[in-house]
Amino acid sequence: xxxxxxxxxxxxxxxxxxxxxxxxxxxxxxxxxxxxxxxxxxxxxxxxxxxxxxxxxxxxxxxxxxxxxxxxxxxxxxxxxxxxxxxxxxxxxxxxxxxxxxxxxxxxxxxxxxxxxxxxxxxxxxxxxxxxxxxxxxxxxxxxxxxxxxxxxxxxxxxxxxxxxxxxxxxxxxxxxxxxxxxxxxxxxxxxxxxxxxxxxxxxxxxxxxxxxxx
Ligand code: ADP
Ligand code: NI
Numbered sequence: 001x002x003x004x005x006x007x008x009x010x011x012x013x014x015x016x017x018x019x020x021x022x023x024x025x026x027x028x029x030x031x032x033x034x035x036x037x038x039x040x041x042x043x044x045x046x047x048x049x050x051x052x053x054x055x056x057x058x059x060x061x062x063x064x065x066x067x068x069x070x071x072x073x074x075x076x077x078x079x080x081x082x083x084x085x086x087x088x089x090x091x092x093x094x095x096x097x098x099x100x101x102x103x104x105x106x107x108x109x110x111x112x113x114x115x116x117x118x119x120x121x122x123x124x125x126x127x128x129x130x131x132x133x134x135x136x137x138x139x140x141x142x143x144x145x146x147x148x149x150x151x152x153x154x155x156x157x158x159x160x161x162x163x164x165x166x167x168x169x170x171x172x173x174x175x176x177x178x179x180x181x182x183x184x185x186x187x188x189x190x191x192x193x194x195x196x197x198x199x200x201x202x203x204x205x206x207x208x209x210x211x212x213x214x215x
Pocket of ligand 1: 022139
């Protein structure tokens with residue numbers, strides 16, 4: 001299995017090194033490293049977790065025209081092609097399809113331990129200082145404005161309305177980033193999310209105070 005993991009890693013490293021929206025190789029690497037750290041405390045199948053972390057953004061709905069299960073399918077085909085067995089390929093495919101955030105009021109369903117771990121690692125990378133940097137990189141890339149005083153955040157009831165809505169990057173904090181703290185699955189995930197959450201709140205306080213001083 002180590003050989004398959006190495007092959008996937010070297011392809012992703014090359015293909016995703018210049019990705020500009022915060023889904024670059026370094027995001028994948030951080031999610032993999034954090035997933036393995038959480039695994040060392042919580043258990044779970046190490047191969048499924050490592051492969052799931054490496055492949056979790058392989059065909060994100062945000063960039064593939066909205067296809068929801070394309071990531072899992074793509075991950076599965078690649079794993080089979082590299083010689084992985086069907087049961088691992090299926091577990092990784094299901095993990096990849098399930099971890100993405102679907103909207104504030106959308107239920108994620110039942111998740112395996114491995115999925116919960118990679119989801120926590122992915123969510124930790126969406127909050128705190130790195131999360132803030134990634135949100136503005138993502139926003140700029142999709143021509144979204146930073147902030148508008150008179151637009152209210154929307155807590156989306158459906159995945160369709162979440163992905164199709166036009167928002168501001170500051171509103172994205174209320175629509176997703178500040179909600180993640182209460183959606184963490186593992187004990188260590190909850191602890192780390194707490195600190196990163198506080199940092200985002202401090203950032204927003206400072207942001208509003210500077211915004212007003214500049215008027
Ligand atoms: P998920 O699997 O939940 O979709 P990812 O790790 O693939 O999470 O990446 C989501 C990243 O994209 C996060 O850092 C998030 O803040 C950012 N993002 C998604 N939608 C927006 C948006 N409308 N504005 C700013 N950032 C966004
Ligand atoms: Ni991700």
